[in-house]
Amino acid sequence: MSxxxxxxxxxxxxxxxxxxxxxxxxxxFFWFGRSQVADAYKTAMTITGLVxxxxxxxxxxxxxxxxxxxxxxxxQIKATGVAFNDAYRYVDWLLTVPLLLIELILVMxxxxxxxxxxxxxxxxxxxxxxxxxxxxxxxxxxxxxxxWWALAMVPFAWIVYELFVGLSKSLAAQPDNVRGLVNTARWxxxxxxxxxxxxxxxxxxGLTGGTAATAVQVGYTVADVVSKAVFGVVIFMIAxxxxxxxxxxxxxxxxxxx
Amino acid sequence: MSxxxxxxxxxxxxxxxxxxxxxxxxxxFFWFGRSQVADAYKTAMTITGLVxxxxxxxxxxxxxxxxxxxxxxxxQIKATGVAFNDAYRYVDWLLTVPLLLIELILVMxxxxxxxxxxxxxxxxxxxxxxxxxxxxxxxxxxxxxxxWWALAMVPFAWIVYELFVGLSKSLAAQPDNVRGLVNTARWxxxxxxxxxxxxxxxxxxGLTGGTAATAVQVGYTVADVVSKAVFGVVIFMIAxxxxxxxxxxxxxxxxxxx
Numbered sequence: 001m002s003x004x005x006x007x008x009x010x011x012x013x014x015x016x017x018x019x020x021x022x023x024x025x026x027x028x029f030f031w032f033g034r035s036q037v038a039d040a041y042k043t044a045m046t047i048t049g050l051v052x053x054x055x056x057x058x059x060x061x062x063x064x065x066x067x068x069x070x071x072x073x074x075x076q077i078k079a080t081g082v083a084f085n086d087a088y089r090y091v092d093w094l095l096t097v098p099l100l101l102i103e104l105i106l107v108m109x110x111x112x113x114x115x116x117x118x119x120x121x122x123x124x125x126x127x128x129x130x131x132x133x134x135x136x137x138x139x140x141x142x143x144x145x146x147x148w149w150a151l152a153m154v155p156f157a158w159i160v161y162e163l164f165v166g167l168s169k170s171l172a173a174q175p176d177n178v179r180g181l182v183n184t185a186r187w188x189x190x191x192x193x194x195x196x197x198x199x200x201x202x203x204x205x206g207l208t209g210g211t212a213a214t215a216v217q218v219g220y221t222v223a224d225v226v227s228k229a230v231f232g233v234v235i236f237m238i239a240x241x242x243x244x245x246x247x248x249x250x251x252x253x254x255x256x257x258x
Numbered sequence: 259m260s261x262x263x264x265x266x267x268x269x270x271x272x273x274x275x276x277x278x279x280x281x282x283x284x285x286x287f288f289w290f291g292r293s294q295v296a297d298a299y300k301t302a303m304t305i306t307g308l309v310x311x312x313x314x315x316x317x318x319x320x321x322x323x324x325x326x327x328x329x330x331x332x333x334q335i336k337a338t339g340v341a342f343n344d345a346y347r348y349v350d351w352l353l354t355v356p357l358l359l360i361e362l363i364l365v366m367x368x369x370x371x372x373x374x375x376x377x378x379x380x381x382x383x384x385x386x387x388x389x390x391x392x393x394x395x396x397x398x399x400x401x402x403x404x405x406w407w408a409l410a411m412v413p414f415a416w417i418v419y420e421l422f423v424g425l426s427k428s429l430a431a432q433p434d435n436v437r438g439l440v441n442t443a444r445w446x447x448x449x450x451x452x453x454x455x456x457x458x459x460x461x462x463x464g465l466t467g468g469t470a471a472t473a474v475q476v477g478y479t480v481a482d483v484v485s486k487a488v489f490g491v492v493i494f495m496i497a498x499x500x501x502x503x504x505x506x507x508x509x510x511x512x513x514x515x516x
Binding site: 010022025029033035036073074075 | 292297300304307308311312319341343349350352353
């Protein structure tokens with residue numbers, strides 16, 4: 001990464017700082033929102049905020065690691081010799097990616113048995129996907145990168161299948177006022193997650209040096225903001241609408257009884 | 259910025275510290291206030307506090323960056339060679355400016371469909387405005403600065419139009435006891451936001467060196483305090499008054515039934 005320009009260094013630096021602010025703000029937003037939803041959705045809101053809180057922690061570490069790896073003095077960039085730690089991202093994903101799928105399952109409010117079985121299956125697949133990606137991320141040889149990329153795509157494809165086939169019956173059972181939003185959450189998951197394997201291949205399709213490093217860092221950062229913070233807002237809206245309509249039903253029932 | 263005097267350095271330094279205190283205090287005020295308003299306004303109060311919390315984070319970074327860029331030794335000011343990072347402001351605005359408009363829309367309590375459509379449209383316009391301003395801010399050539407200034411003024415003019423024409427029907431539908439305050443919030447938005455394009459042109463109308471840098475930093479800081487903290491107090495007053503009158507209505511309905 002010695003060919004990094006000052007402009008590239010600063011773009012990544014500011015993207016990391018932006019993400020620290022975003023993840024911190026999102027975490028507080030979700031935890032405040034927790035008091036506005038029905039009891040059935042409180043765990044979903046707790047986890048939604050945990051995902052962005054874990055990301056906040058890792059982005060503080062990533063920011064500091066980036067800042068320690070380079071110094072800009074009098075308009076010149078210099079590698080300090082301290083290595084930038086890429087592993088923070090994978091440690092983050094190992095925790096947050098299974099939790100993101102669990103958020104979606106919890107807010108759908110399936111039966112206990114289904115919540116458990118789908119949570120375990122999708123959570124495990126997500127963790128396996130992240131673990132398989134890492135040996136490729138740290139490899140420099142394109143062949144090795146492609147091998148692990150392809151292996152990680154297997155659980156990814158399985159997750160997409162589960163979301164679109166396995167959850168379609170449960171989606172049909174959602175109340176009218178949230179069915180569209182649940183569908184949005186499902187699509188947001190698939191589309192924002194598709195970003196990661198694309199960013200992963202940037203160094204294998206001709207990007208090199210500072211350009212590759214910048215594209216990878218900014219790409220993963222944008223994908224994290226969408227898949228965690230924006231996705232969380234959709235989860236909150238689903239939880240809020242379902243809470244309101246369930247409270248209305250209870251209110252009507254009461255009125256009918258009286 | 260090497261021509262900065264010690265007095266100018268200290269004025270900016272103290273203005274940043276003032277803003278850290280103000281944003282921190284405002285954040286806590288808004289989040290404490292959240293428990294005093296009706297459920298319908300809780301999200302508005304959460305976001306009002308998030309805007310000042312995000313600004314707090316960025317002013318801590320800006321303060322540290324300013325402090326790292328200069329040193330005052332034996333009454334003499336010296337640039338350290340570390341660049342002052344101007345981008346923090348734009349990163350802040352990219353997040354907070356759309357949220358400020360969403361605060362105003364949420365506290366007006368429009369229909370869900372209108373809240374969503376106006377929130378998306380005004381939020382997107384605000385983000386585009388900030389993005390268009392940045393290339394001008396980092397340019398040194400006046401022609402380039404004017405070009406981006408003019409481009410950013412297009413979404414700004416559109417936002418003003420939406421606030422005064424698009425929201426006038428919704429304003430008329432506000433309860434009597436808050437209509438004046440909502441109008442104040444609308445005017446406060448337009449007037450405090452007008453400050454930013456004025457500060458932006460300081461270096462293009464004859465201000466140079468340390469004087470320009472000081473005027474820009476102090477100008478943006480004053481505008482941020484007014485548009486985020488003072489504006490937030492108005493939002494809180496609207497939310498509080500509406501909560502009280504809506505509770506009165508419910509109380510009256512109950513009394514009428516009994």
